[in-house]
Amino acid sequence: MTETVSALEGRIRSGHFGAAGSSGISVSEIQSFTLTQFTAWADAMPQAGTDIAHRAGCSAPAAPGLSTEGIAGRLLRVEPLRWWLVGNEPFAPSGDAAGRTHTVVDLSHSRVLLRLSGQSTAELLNHYLPLDLRNAHFQQGHVACSAIHHVGVTLWRDAAGFNLLIPRSFAVSVWSLLVESAKQFGVETVPWKYHSGP
């Protein structure tokens, strides 16, 4: 199988950057994930939600602002009628593009996925994101779509930290901004990691 080339290929040097001492932030790129978009027909709800959850291997479709972990990956509710499955299979689920209760669009390759962790992560993200990321307000499983420097991004939180989907074409620009600001906290960068299962 042909290896994909990440938008950040050759742009990530692994190591510690910025303020000396302990790292407030660790950033890594997650590679080899698939991204599948499911969109329900409004009049087919709630059956459409059930069908989508089934395809993602989840017990129920994620509610607004939330995500659920399923067998096929993490299912994010990104729009009123739209879910994104961040999958750990090499290929996105196939099926009819335009189905009875919902449609499917393969968005793999369209986003770069970063994982950010460490005690200063929320503070760093809040240098750009106008979101309330306080622990009580943005908990594990929470999802939000917003913008970093005018670029639409999707953020969710899980046990590993914050996960950020960035449109591929903007990835280098957003990456360099994030890393430059992260230097004040001390930042550890890791070139890439495979997307691991749930």
Added chain:
Amino acid sequence: MTARRLESGGIIDRTKPLGFTWDGRKLGGFAGDTLASALLANGEMIVGRSFKYHRPRGIMSAGVEESGAIVTIGQQARQEPNVKATMQELYDGLDGWGQNAWPSVRFDLGAVSGLFGRFFAAGFYYKTFMGLPPFEWGKGTGLWMKYEKLIRRAAGMGAASLDPDPDIYDHAHAFCDILVVGAGPAGLRAALTAAEAGREVLLVEQDFELGGDLLNDPLAEGRRREMIEAVRRAGVRVMTRTTAFGLYDHGVAGLVERVADHPAVPADHRPRQRFWTVRSEAIVLATGALERTIAFSQNDRPGVMTANAARAYLNRYGILPGHRILVATNNDSAYGVAGELAAAGAEVVLADLRTESHPKAPAGVALLEGVAPLEVIGRAAVRGVRLARQRGGTWYPDESVASDLLLVSGGWSPVINLASHRSAKPEWKKELACFLSGPMKEPIFMAGAAAGLLCSEACEASGENAARHAMGLPIADVPLRGAEHPILPIYEVRLPGSRAKAFVDPQHDVTSDDVRLAHQEGFVSVEHLKRYTTLGMATDQGKVGNVIGLALMAEALGKEIPEVGATRFRPPYTPVAIGALAGRQVGIHFKPIRRTPLHDWNLRQGARMIEAGLWQRSWYFPGDGESCEQSAKREAETVRRSVGICDVSSLGKIAVLGPDAAEFLDRVYCNSFARLPVGKARYGIMLRDDGIVMDDGTTWRLSEQEFLMTTTTINAGKVLSWLEELLQLRWPELRVQISSVTDRWAGLSIAGPDARAVLGECLNNSAEIEPEALGFLGVKKVRLLSCIECLLARISFSGELGFELYVPSGYAEMAAQQLWDHARKYDGCLYGLEALDVLRIEKGHVTSAELDGRMTLDDAGLGRMASLKKPFIGSALRQRPELQRADRPRLVGIIPKDRSQRFNAGSILCADGKVSGFGEGWITSVAFSPAQGRWIGLGYLAGGQTAWQGKVLVAADPVRGSNVEVLAVEPHMFDPEGKRMHD
């Protein structure tokens, strides 16, 4: 004034000496000093020169309202002018100097302009340089041009560095339940109350120490430490060195945090400042109050300061600011400092304007009743003060008191600026002689001195109440109580007929006579007063002078202060550096940069890049020593001769799905899509509601209910939002879903007579692109040799046999490399945007240069595309009579009359011999055509090509200074029948 540092006292740290430079001389201070306190401790009297008159100025306050000690800090790129020394934290190595003076603030040659002071009165510039309205409007303009430079050099503030700012600035966002502004007794107590009730509280303080006025009270130090400790224990998030400079809609506050303004150079990777946007449920404003002065002759002399400033210098910084001190007051607040100064060893005389009701003189202080300062004696320093006494509304001179320091307390102005940002009207409280904030609909609550309370116990109680208000809890009543003995308001002391200079706004050198002049000349509204005199327009924004100015205008008008009104305060409360507003959006991050999946690959092949909107696109691929023009010519020739490969990934791509997808496209595009067969692509044009062309591109039918729409690079985002608007707001009944797949696919254009051969060698099954299998405008899914599934359409922008191959972005480099490896065998090339432009201009294809948001289908020569069988967006309004006129601009091709001549895009097309005005049209695009061996262009011409058949036009380019004779031709200048792409 002979200030000196005391052996003990204050909260400076005498074990941490700091060295700094002032006007090139090495001086010392201590940790905890401001630059102002350190200068004072070193006996520096004159620290600045005034704006217009170059009068010597000393330290006038101990806070943000400072109008005298305005200095420049730092060297070269880090040179920062107009810093208030009273707010600048002292650090080791600080390098500061006095500004607006040459050669130095102590001996300033510019001070002679003070001798011509009357020429600089309010309105001087208008009258001298603008002529006497209405008869001489503009006559003075020439004079102004002549003298402007001289005047600007003489009058003004410090100079900014011309070097780029070497420091970084951050933006940051924060959220809290309750934002408390100001950490004096009221703010600390408010924060504590809310935090103890379980709220998330953000407490911001502009100072580098918490405590507000508690810092100036030697008896309150214990209480201050206790409260700070309690606030920290309660989990309040505390930000010092942070100014809440503005309040905005919906609970939003703007803050500037001076992260690293107190070392000379920020530590590695730290920003100098951070600009915060804070959202809160409720806001408590415990912003304190500022002491006012009084206008009297020479009230700006070094050695005149507010009473409370002296209190800060004595109690916080351990400095005895003078030895023979006159304290002039009209209220109780100065009694404390008078006693403290006496206790510290100074000889203190207290002059209270009040005779009937006032506190007892503190121990060791001589009290004079019923007198006020009339004039300061001394030029560069205070040598004494002449007093005056009022009888029957007129002032009479009284005794003189020898002194080296004059402290003035003319009353207090609560800081209601932030409330004013939210449109709260200032309300005049006569008994306190100050403005308080009027009622607010928003959850913003005033506390402490900002609410008119002047003792720290009352401030604490009101802080608690404000916090309870903010949490929606019931409150105990705190009586609005000023001092024990009422203030006797006074704004100016002057003898009848006196022409002495009494400053109202010392920072802008506005005197009481200027205010009266404004009144005399009819500028009586406060807004006019402000603009005519510039009162309140300096960097302190009227913190010192506004109330005095209003009072003087009220007196001139024979009105009360509330009838005159007050100007509204606007953000920022104190100046904000532009760098903080820009944050990291500077240099390469001025805007986000978009890179195609082939960006790095293109660069490795030697591409030169060009901006297209946010995108970086490959522009041309120069061979040895080739210029852009030479390279583009070679690339275009190669495409026409063999084959070229171009990265077209930046085109917008939108997936359109659902049973009504075809119907939707039929409504959106001017041409028909309903009967587009599966496996076919069609060029479509969409209009706006108003009948003007919005965008164009090809749309591919992948299955019955599945389309892939492409848009222009520039309009991709706009088109997506527009389609979403139509589906969500206008036609919710349509079962269509759309989503952007722009980033999902890399686009590669393979064009030229050998395109099929090159592409075939890269596919699993080359038979599927044979002409029978994939005709012109055919679409299908294909697999590369590596089995990667791609989308392929046989479309052409260049006019040659062409394919667009869409590859999943992560495989783009692999696909491009394969194609390129094979193309090389055919002597092919990589081509960029410049060659693409050549090819499409030869073909007369339009881009955003032609479809510029003003043109109709007919203008662009595309009117025949509009379906007559169905209505579509824009079909009604494109029929507007004005858009149907025969003399509308129409798309034409342009060739030079003399084929060796060159002309420029942007030229105006004029009739021969009539090169003037807007001409008859304009040129949108120009390229050298290898196919024609001459420069060609596209443009718009009134009436189109037929109206100008055989007539010579002039392509006038007045900016670059060329007039070239040209002819209008059909826009399709190469292979008009399109044989080459259909083969």
Added chain:
Amino acid sequence: MLRIDCPFCGMRDHSEFAYGGDGSVAYPALDATLEAWHEAVFMRENIRGVQTETWQHLHGCRMWLRVERDTVTHEIHSVRPGHPGFSAVLGIEK
């Protein structure tokens, strides 16, 4: 800066939204007369007080919204999804 309470995303900053236009206009059918389209596209009230506007939550859930906003105070009185199907779905789940 305005903050808009998106029915899907919750309270969000102005910077995530894009202003659309007059939310009170009922656009005519595509085959309506030139006059009807002229009225819908060009004729606008300049309201002092509460007006209905359309906004898109561009950098969020991409929903088109109808927002009632006071042009004097910037107070926002209501925010509704433009598409009835979205309202229904969000109603079910709330």
